[in-house]
Amino acid sequence: MNVTSSDVILLAHATFGVLGTVAAVWVFVEALNAREQNAQRTRVAAWAVALFLSGAWILGGYWYLRFYPAERALILNGPWPFAHSVFMETKEHLFLMTLILAFYLPIVVREQLQANPAARKMAMCVAMLIVITGLAIEGAGAVIDHGVKVALLRAAAMGAVK
């Protein structure tokens, strides 16, 4: 088995992203059923979103700068160059928006959601925006991953022909 630091960081990045997205679903459900009894739990969930997505940012950022250039070269020379030029470019910039929403969520849930329908609606909308953009980012990650795979498969097939 040969697990490199690049593999560990990349998988940890994706895991933190998924956990942040799932925690945003948690916030949405808590806000939907906002009561005095679950106010503290909603705040914990909102901080979990911010912390998990911060972790995804730091790990993903480090991996992107340190390890991605080699994969980018592979993708751009492979059959799916759009995996980088469209999906990675969109993903890396869309993520920054999701991160800002994740930082905003703990501010929103400081309000008394059970007594303030406007704040409750805001919390649910922000949580849902994080879920939607988070899923789009995860999907883009899958396309990028496949871009590397088809590039390697083609390189291997060309090597076999030679």
Next chain:
Amino acid sequence: MNSDSAKLNSATAGFGVAAAVTALFNTVLACAKDAYHPLLILMNGIAGHNWTTQGMADVILFVGLGLALSHSRAVERIRPDRLIMFLVAAVAFAGAGLFAWYLIF
């Protein structure tokens, strides 16, 4: 209390506007650095990579604008429904704008 009469506190409203503005700024900056090469070089020089600089700029704008607006009386007058609509529209427009930019250009 219904959602029409309910108000958001100044921090929620101020940082809500800041989040919407930052989402739009993020897309404009992503397009601008692609379209204007000297900006890309400048951003590469500030934090070692343009993406790192952009992330820092987004966070600084969100925190700075959010703090400034939180202390402003103007944000308290914004109707919550309009602010929510502005935020959702800004994120949708900015996200779709990013995808369209990289797809077309």
